[in-house]
Amino acid sequence: MGVRKRERAEGIKEANKKVAFAKLNNCPSSPRKMRLVADLVRGQKVERALSLLRFSSKEASRKLEKLLLSAINNWEQKNEGGDVSAAGLFVKEIRVDGGMMLKRLRPAPQGRAHRIRKRSNHVTVVLGQADNTQSNS
Known part of the structure; x- marks a missing residue:
């Protein structure tokens, strides 16, 4: 491996130390309902996001809270128990993102059938570390 390629790879590894993620696939709720809760915590600090999710009355907030805790745990493992x-x-x-859809039929009048789509979603949470080295220029 060349010098430039090695330096680039080391730079990417260093940048990835500040980032942790967690994924939840095929969560059995519609993407629209999950996006309502996701918009609440986007860009928030982790402590504030956890408290928002904990006291939200929506069902999707329970699943998102568990996913956020998983992402925090992933960050701690990556950074050897950092605070x-x-x-x-x-x-x-x-x-x-939208997940797979279960397609079911519901009886309708006059021998017809209406299709029911039971939606699911995929959620990805990426945590970043705030840079404290920013200057006020």
Whole structure:
């Protein structure tokens, strides 16, 4: 491996140390309902995001809270037990994509059938570490 390629790879590894993620696939709720909750925590600090999810009355917030805790745990494992509150973690990116759809039939009048689509979603949470080295220029 050449010098430039090695330096680039080391730079990418160093940047990835500040980022941790967690994924939840085929969560059995519609993407629209999950996006309502995801929009609440996007860009928030981790402590604030957890409290928002904990006291939200929506069902999707329970699943998202568990996923956020998993992402925090992944960050701790990557950084050998680093302190979360001192690191300044925040929700850098949260993405909700449509998952597979279960297609069912419901009886309708006059011998017809209506299709029911039971939706699911995929959620990806990316945590970033706040840079404390920013200058005020």
